[in-house]
Amino acid sequence: MTVHPRTSCPNRCVYCYVQDLGLDFRDAKPSRLSGEELVFSLVSNPWFLPGRMGTFLAFGSLCDPFHPSCVEKTIDFMVAVAGKLKNPCQFSTKMYLSEKTVERLSKIDGLSLSPLITITSLEKAHLLEPHASPPEKRMESISHLKAAGFKPLLFLRPIIPGVTDQEIDHILRRAKKAGAVGVVFGSLKVSQNILARLEQTGIDLKTTLKEENLSLEGDKLVPIPTIEFKKKAVHTAKERGLIPFLSTCCANAYTAQVPCMSLCWTTHFCTQCPNNCPHKIPDIPKEGIARTIRFLSRREPKRIRLEDQKITVYLPDSRRTKNVRKHGHMLQVAARKRVKIAQVRAFR
Ligand code: SF4
Ligand code: SF4
Structure with a gap:
């Protein structure tokens, strides 16, 4: 910046x-x-x-x-x-x-x-x-x-x-x-x-x-x-x-x-x-990632997939999508891993 x-x-x-x-x-x-x-x-x-x-x-x-x-x-x-x-x-x-x-x-x-x-x-x-x-x-x-x-x-x-x-x-x-x-x-x-x-x-x-x-x-x-x-x-x-x-x-x-x-x-x-x-990549456990996502998006992640260089966060589908990119970016900076945020439909 x-x-x-x-x-x-x-x-x-x-x-x-x-x-x-x-x-x-x-x-x-x-x-x-x-x-x-x-x-x-x-x-x-x-x-x-x-x-x-x-x-x-x-x-x-x-x-x-x-x-x-x-x-x-x-x-x-x-x-x-x-x-x-x-x-x-x-x-x-x-x-x-x-x-x-x-x-x-x-x-x-x-x-x-x-x-x-x-x-x-x-x-x-x-x-x-x-x-x-x-x-x-x-x-x-x-x-x-x-x-x-x-x-x-x-x-x-x-x-x-x-x-x-x-x-x-x-x-x-x-x-x-x-x-x-x-x-x-x-x-x-x-x-x-x-x-x-x-x-x-x-x-x-x-x-x-x-x-x-x-x-x-x-x-x-x-x-x-x-x-x-x-x-x-x-x-x-x-x-x-x-x-x-x-x-x-x-x-x-x-x-x-x-x-x-x-x-x-x-x-x-x-x-x-x-x-x-x-x-030097920090070792952030799933719970830490979940807490960060809860804090940023006020949504509960449905699933988190943690790989060597990548984190995928599955969030319940929502109309509040405009901040998803920002939240992904913030998590990426903190975790120093590529972050993908996927929105999944909730079961009815
Ligand atoms: S911003 Fe940098 S490149 Fe532009 S005039 Fe100033 S010193 Fe030169
Ligand atoms: S990514 Fe940049 S800072 Fe990191 S090891 Fe490579 S050159 Fe060095």
Whole structure:
């Protein structure tokens, strides 16, 4: 679940999709919520499960959470989450993190924090991210985080064909030297606007789109396939002594040392990192599952089938079906197993 210390972003990166989501860079506004109000809004969200084994939180999908205009709000939010909820937190940033800022983060009691430092290019950063901190300052952020006891990861995102793939070895080496323990790979999404902005910086992706048989329409965001690149990149990262991740939730899980909330070990996203999720799945007995379902749905399960990776709950048929997906999701997060909720007709 994403947390937004502000909506929209003064960094105005060329490849940013924020404007395609209907937000204007000129209207960047800090959140009006206090830390306590954020906690209240999270616990009021029916898709949110509190606690270390609960919903993972990611700071910064609509802004850079460490832009000077929202550092205080971000830290305020993290203090509140750590104090009241304990959910694993993660941020991604292109801003410089001074030793002082990192020290403040390290002093937040009870905070599980997965720091991602974003770099997409060393050579073209001044064109692609003209208002963010230069990559060498971001490398310093990695060093500060490592020195303070965090497990900083390089966030190699977005992977821009012809740019990031050309520089990957150099970036990985520099990040490792700075103190990164791993790397998360993330794809690029383009719209017509993003394509045009990239073109102005001399990056032409029209051939890539044609080769991939992709067409763009207005604001619609289309991911550029990078699966082949990522397969090689995972290998390269391991050679460079970095732990590779294909999803940010895995990085968050690795830091919090809990099983991945999205059950990535059951998908092709798992890179078999040292977190070893399959060995951390909680052992929840049927009665615990029944109690959870009673609490969530106010209905008595007729039967529960418990398998290694899957739970099937049979509920009496009811008109109150609209929350079934939410309840299944909550149980899935808590139990870290796929959940299927089946409705069965009651005998008359
Ligand atoms: S820092 Fe992130 S949110 Fe801000 S403009 Fe750049 S890509 Fe967009
Ligand atoms: S073991 Fe696999 S699924 Fe679990 S955090 Fe590591 S990479 Fe992700």
